Amino acid sequence: MEALTNRAKQIDRSPMTAWEKMYLPAIVKGLGITFSHMFKKRPTIQYPEVQRPFSSVFRGLHVLNRDEEGRERCTACGLCAVACPAEAITMEAAEREHGEENLYREEKYAAKYEINMLRCIFCGLCEEACPKDAIYLSETFAPAHYDRKGFIYGKDDLLIPDPNTHREAYEKAAAGRVRHKVSAF
Amino acid sequence: MFHLLNAGIDWGLAIEKLLLIVVVVSIALGFAMYSTYGERKVAAILQDRLGPNRFGPLGLGQPIADAIKLFFKEEIIPNRANKVLFVMGPALAMMAALMTSAVIPWGDKIIIGGKEVSLQIADVNVGILYIFAVVALGVYGVMIGGWSSNNKFSLLAAIRGASQNISYELAMGLSIIALLFVTGSLSLKDIVVGQQETMWNVVYQPLGFFIFLICAFAETNRTPFDLPEAENELNFGYHQEYSSMKLGFYLFAEYINMFMSSVLMATLYFGGYDIPFFNEAASTLHPNWIALLGFLSLMAKTIAFVFFFMWVRWTIPRFRYDQLMHLGWKTLIPLALFNMLLTAAIMLYLQGR
Numbered sequence: 001m002e003a004l005t006n007r008a009k010q011i012d013r014s015p016m017t018a019w020e021k022m023y024l025p026a027i028v029k030g031l032g033i034t035f036s037h038m039f040k041k042r043p044t045i046q047y048p049e050v051q052r053p054f055s056s057v058f059r060g061l062h063v064l065n066r067d068e069e070g071r072e073r074c075t076a077c078g079l080c081a082v083a084c085p086a087e088a089i090t091m092e093a094a095e096r097e098h099g100e101e102n103l104y105r106e107e108k109y110a111a112k113y114e115i116n117m118l119r120c121i122f123c124g125l126c127e128e129a130c131p132k133d134a135i136y137l138s139e140t141f142a143p144a145h146y147d148r149k150g151f152i153y154g155k156d157d158l159l160i161p162d163p164n165t166h167r168e169a170y171e172k173a174a175a176g177r178v179r180h181k182v183s184a185f
Numbered sequence: 186m187f188h189l190l191n192a193g194i195d196w197g198l199a200i201e202k203l204l205l206i207v208v209v210v211s212i213a214l215g216f217a218m219y220s221t222y223g224e225r226k227v228a229a230i231l232q233d234r235l236g237p238n239r240f241g242p243l244g245l246g247q248p249i250a251d252a253i254k255l256f257f258k259e260e261i262i263p264n265r266a267n268k269v270l271f272v273m274g275p276a277l278a279m280m281a282a283l284m285t286s287a288v289i290p291w292g293d294k295i296i297i298g299g300k301e302v303s304l305q306i307a308d309v310n311v312g313i314l315y316i317f318a319v320v321a322l323g324v325y326g327v328m329i330g331g332w333s334s335n336n337k338f339s340l341l342a343a344i345r346g347a348s349q350n351i352s353y354e355l356a357m358g359l360s361i362i363a364l365l366f367v368t369g370s371l372s373l374k375d376i377v378v379g380q381q382e383t384m385w386n387v388v389y390q391p392l393g394f395f396i397f398l399i400c401a402f403a404e405t406n407r408t409p410f411d412l413p414e415a416e417n418e419l420n421f422g423y424h425q426e427y428s429s430m431k432l433g434f435y436l437f438a439e440y441i442n443m444f445m446s447s448v449l450m451a452t453l454y455f456g457g458y459d460i461p462f463f464n465e466a467a468s469t470l471h472p473n474w475i476a477l478l479g480f481l482s483l484m485a486k487t488i489a490f491v492f493f494f495m496w497v498r499w500t501i502p503r504f505r506y507d508q509l510m511h512l513g514w515k516t517l518i519p520l521a522l523f524n525m526l527l528t529a530a531i532m533l534y535l536q537g538r
Contacts (some may be wrong), residue, residue, distance in 0.1 A: 027501060034231045034500045044235045 059122045059137040062115055062153070063160050063173055067105055070162040073134035076110035083129035088119035105132075113158065117142045117151040138173065197300075205306050209286050217440035218248045220491055224440075227495040255433040263335060263426050270333035275427065275434035278326025282441035284319045288312040289448055290374045291483065292458045292476040304458075304476060305374060312373040313361060316449065317354070320404060324350045326438065327406075327413060331423035342422040345506065346413030349403055352513040353410075357400035359521035360393040363528040364453060377457035381466075387454040392524045394454045396517055401446040403513070406439060408498040415503060447490035451483055458483040 019025065045052055054060075065073050076093035094111035096104045103109075124137050145151055161169035222237065222245065229236030240246035262271055292304035309315050324347050331343020367389050368376045380386055387394045403410040414422030424435040451457060458479035468475060504512065 030500045031496060034496065037231050037233055040233050042233055042235055046235075 054139045058139055059124045060139050060141045062158055063136045063138045064113065064155065064158045065134050065136055066160055066163060068163065070164045071103060071105040072109055073105050073132045074110045074113065075106045075108045075132055079129045079131065080126035080135055083125040085123060085125065086119045086121045088116045089126060090114050110155065113155045115153045115158065117153055118148060201302055202306060209291065209306060210283055213283060213286055213441055213444060216444050217437055220440045220444065221251060222248050223491065224495050227492065228499050231499045255430055258429040260429040265335045266426065267333040270329050274326055274330030274333060275431045277329060278323065278438040279434045281319055281323040281326055282438040282445065285316055285445040288315050288373055289452055290377055290457060292480040295473045295476045308372060308374045311371045313371050317358065321354060323442065327423050330435065334426035336426050338419045339423050339425050342413045342419045346406060346423060349410060349412060349509060352510060353400040353403035356396055356513060356517035356521045357404065359518065359525055360396040363393045363525040364390050366528045366532050373452055377452060377459065380456040381459045385454065385456045390454065396521050396524065397450065399517060401450060405442040405446055407443065407494055409501040409504050410509060411503055412506060412509060443491060443494050444487065447487045450490055451486035455486050
């Protein structure tokens with residue numbers, strides 16, 4: 001009968017020879033193997049100080065984006081909430097008042113925008129559904145909390161810092177991904 | 186009061202010995218402390234890891250952190266345990282481990298203020314017998330700890346440990362008898378001086394050294410003979426019910442035992458404080474320098490042995506119990522007997538010539 005895979009390994013069950021019964025040659029060989037590992041390269045990454053670069057398609061915590069003038073892009077259309085298979089996103093819409101043009105890009109905006117990170121499966125469908133390039137998945141992941149409330153992220157947790165007033169924080173949060181899309185817009 | 190002071194006691198000698206005891210014990214404790222660090226580092230390096238490197242440069246503060254952790258753990262004495270014996274177990278283990286250091290010559294002699302001070306706590310003329318007696322006492326630490334815990338696993342482990350130690354002590358004793366044929370003395374000092382004058386004993390007794398080495402592994406309960414503390418078979422072995430510093434003492438005693446058997450192997454077979462390729466008697470150096478260099482030489486040999494202990498630990502898996510007894514009784518004892526008879530025959534032949 002032909003083997004399904006060629007991974008089966010035949011084990012030699014014949015009784016040990018006198019040489020093998022001495023154990024010592026095998027032990028010396030083993031000691032040599034462990035000793036050779038002293039000169040191998042260590043794959044350890046010193047985590048808090050050194051961080052491994054994320055894959056370019058890594059999907060982490062969400063970021064609500066702003067445009068070049070620092071206005072929120074989200075119009076509270078609700079497409080992300082519809083697209084979300086885990087039903088993690090809820091929002092409340094509001095109308096832009098006079099004098100708020102520098103805050104919100106269009107006439108409608110999200111007064112409340114919440115993502116439940118315990119429900120979220122980080123599939124990125126919200127990012128794909130968004131017609132306004134307002135939501136992105138970043139390269140950070142959700143930190144630990146002591147209660148469930150901490151995992152419900154509101155607008156103040158999600159919104160990216162203003163690129164005009166807090167350039168550095170904006171760059172850090174955008175982490176090379178959001179900026180690319182903004183300039184392509 | 187004065188008649189007590191003048192009762193024929195050499196107070197200078199007493200103080201000198203007391204100081205020596207303090208120094209030797211602190212060196213042994215410090216060495217054991219840093220062999221826990223060494224063990225973790227060696228294990229890590231042999232497994233392509235980094236090991237402790239957070240506290241202090243190269244992680245050298247790690248033993249201190251471990252000690253603090255152990256001190257602050259809750260001290261638990263099981264309800265049904267025999268309280269007196271439960272406390273006595275780790276104390277005995279520790280005591281037996283440290284007592285070996287009394288007869289080991291740590292160096293030749295130093296001169297302080299025109300007074301010669303021997304670097305050996307007690308030059309007993311039956312030094313090797315003393316060491317055997319103390320090593321045999323070490324079994325009591327394991328046995329009492331395991332029995333008083335009132336736990337089946339601990340008891341099983343203790344019985345394993347006791348039978349293992351007794352079995353391997355026989356082969357160890359027989360290999361030492363062959364060594365005594367060569368050296369002609371039971372005093373460790375004489376053995377070292379003899380090696381300084383001629384050759385290291387390992388040249389005359391390679392098989393004897395080899396048997397002694399294997400038995401030393403078994404006596405210190407190190408892998409591949411760590412059956413008394415087999416984690417996966419007996420949970421944690423004879424110290425399963427122990428916590429806090431009592432557990433610390435047991436673990437510490439193991440490292441002191443390792444240190445002491447390394448020193449003993451270096452003393453008996455590798456020339457002790459003898460500096461290789463250097464004639465101490467003909468040298469013009471100050472005796473204090475020679476003593477220091479000799480001590481460093483002994484320590485270098487010891488560290489090499491301790492590294493070997495660790496190296497073997499992270500290479501070989503544990504023996505099964507029947508394999509252990511098979512090796513001890515059916516292989517090592519006949520081998521040691523053969524070695525003894527061979528040595529005796531050769532010595533007789535050389536004398537008769």
